[in-house]
Amino acid sequence: MTSEYPETSAYGRVAILVSALVGVVLAVGSVWLTTFLLGGSAGASSESLFRVAPTVQDGGVGADWTAGNTIPALDFLIALIHAADVILGVFILVLVFIHWAVFRRLASRMRRPDGDRRSEGIATDGGREPGTGGERPTGRDTDAERNGAERGNPEAGSGDGGDRR
Amino acid sequence: MTNLDHGKFTRVTTVFHALLALDVFVLFFTGYGIMFNDELWWLVTLMGGNEGVTAIHRLVGVGLIALIGFWMTLMIVTPTGRSNFRAIIPTPEDAKAFVQDILFVLGRVDQRHPNARQFAGYDADEIPLLSYVGKGVIFIFSVELTLLSISGLLIWSKTALMGFFQTKTAAMAFVVFHGLLGVIMLMGIMFHIFEHGFHPAFYPLETKAFIPREMIPEDHGDSEADTTGIENLTLSPSWGWVTSLMGFFVVTGIVSVLLGSIFDEGYPVPRELAVGGGPTNLLLTIGINIGILVLFVGLVLSLYGNVLRSRWERQIEQERDRTTATDGGQRSDD
Known part of the structure; x- marks a missing residue:
């Protein structure tokens, strides 16, 4: 068996430098352009300006807000993003639960830390023997053990008879 | 294959990933x-x-635009970058991989689809550059980062925006839009941390995005194993309880920021007059803080990934030195 480091087509030094330069120019330029186009200054903090509004009766934090957002387009945009947050949030939660369950099933096929290869997860996923599931293990331990040392797993080549019981 | 699996990211990609994460x-x-x-x-x-x-926030936001500009240019001007475009296009196989993951959870199938596998082991050559989740992450994050950068630039000077629209609430609406948009990414990152930190074969960190491909030896032996070999790996003793705890934290964090984003839009008057930002109760406060804790864990894992790369580099150097000493001066990888 041979093992070697692969020939990878990395990015060229010049391309990296040019890209970095473009990135910096884009970042600084976009900030400059935005403030230039809108004619404002980042120095004036609107939070400080409107935090307290003594001109409004019973003034206090946020008290100068006498009306909500009155531009329908912006109102719609916010409603849209709220909906996207909820829909994608639920989808992300589904992904979390799927992966959590997948990880548990995969873990049930791994060797136990105490050296016992059996786990309680096997019985709950259909009663298969430990070597017939996971990310396609087939229990071909001869190959596995032969390659175990290279895979960096000190126990892989220990020859304990695989995970069949 | 090594137990580092199919590391297919170049050094530039891993460094970019680390900087972007930070x-x-x-x-x-x-x-x-x-x-x-x-x-x-x-x-x-x-x-x-x-x-x-x-x-x-502003300073780091400028850094984000620089990183995006760097990456987009690199992807366009280099052949490697252009070839990556093809690798991230979703295919029908990705949809099948998602469905198969559900079936795998239900015990209806015995294996994950190749487009879903994080641990490929002996089958690493059959595994695409990115899983279906990886492709989704790239697409959603690309759209998110673009929109966040644009909206972030628009609210760079809120006083100017107020002058432009002649109303204060319009400027605040942009701020709210910016914040709500980021909530999607916030939730996505929490899942990303869980997905790549708590896979039992890689726990506590999947090193794919940290150790460049050029540093991971490829196996050219005669092994014909049709197994991933995951059954030969030993589960970490702490995996069970740590993953359960983190799973709970991630779900709590996502639910909390989702609820928080509905009730607490951050500024007094985003859409309706609701001074104080909506209901703030103890549970929501704890939940959102747990969400931030998940992000801290992600930050630590990201830094840990770079520590691992450094250790890995040192180990390779030592191995090369040893090889050089024993084979008469010829490096084994030359």
Whole structure:
């Protein structure tokens, strides 16, 4: 068996430098352009300006807000993003639960830390023997053990008879 | 194959990933310190109060635009980058991989689809550059980062925006839009941390995005194993309880920021007059703080990945030195 480091087509030094330069120019330029186009200054903090509004009766934090957002387009945009947050949030939660369950099933096929290869997860996923599931293990331990040392797993080549019981 | 599996990222990609992660984490800590200031008052105080936190957010935001500009240019001007475009296009196989993951959870199939596998082991050559989740992450994050950058630039000077629209609430609406948009990414990152930190074969960290491909030896032996070999790996003793705890934290964090984003839009008057930002109760406060804790774990894991790369590099150097000493001066990888 041979093992070697692969020939990878990395990015060229010049391309990296040019890209970095473009990135910096884009970042600084976009900030400059935005403030230039809108004619404002980042120095004036609107939070400080409107935090307290003594001109409004019973003034206090946020008290100068006498009306909500009155531009329908912006109102719609916010409603849209709220909906996207909820829909994608639920989808992300589904992904979390799927992966959590997948990880548990995969873990049930791994060797136990105490050296016992059996786990309680096997019985709950259909009663298969430990070597017939996971990310396609087939229990071909001869190959596995032969390659175990290279895979960096000190126990892989220990020859304990695989995970069949 | 090694137990580092199919590391297919170049060194530039791994460095970019590390910088992007660092940048985005700081943007989250500052941005959501502002949006959820009721719940994360301590974070705002920690970063210099109202002015400190906005200053950091702006500075790091410029860094994000620089990183995006760098990456887009690199992808366009280099052949490697252009070839990556093809690798990230979703295919029908990705949809099948998602369905098969559900069936795998239900015990209806015995294996994950190749487009879903994080641990490929002996089958590494059959596994695409990115899983279906990886492709989704790239697409959603690309759209998110673009829109966040544009909206972030628009609210760079809120006083100017107020002048432009001739109303204060319009400017605040843009701020709210910016914050709500980021919530999707915030939730996505929490899942990303869970997905790549708590796979049993890689726990506590999948090193794919940290150790460049050029440093991971490829096996050219005669092994014909049709197994991933996951059954030969030993589960970490702490995996069970740590993953259960983190799973609970991730779900709590996602649910909390989702609820928080509905009730607490961050500024007094985003859509309706609701001074105080909506209901703030103890549970929501704890939940959102747990979400921030998940991000801290992600930040630590990201830094740990770079420590691992450094250790790995040193180990390879030592192995090369040893090989050089024993085979008469010829390096084995030459």
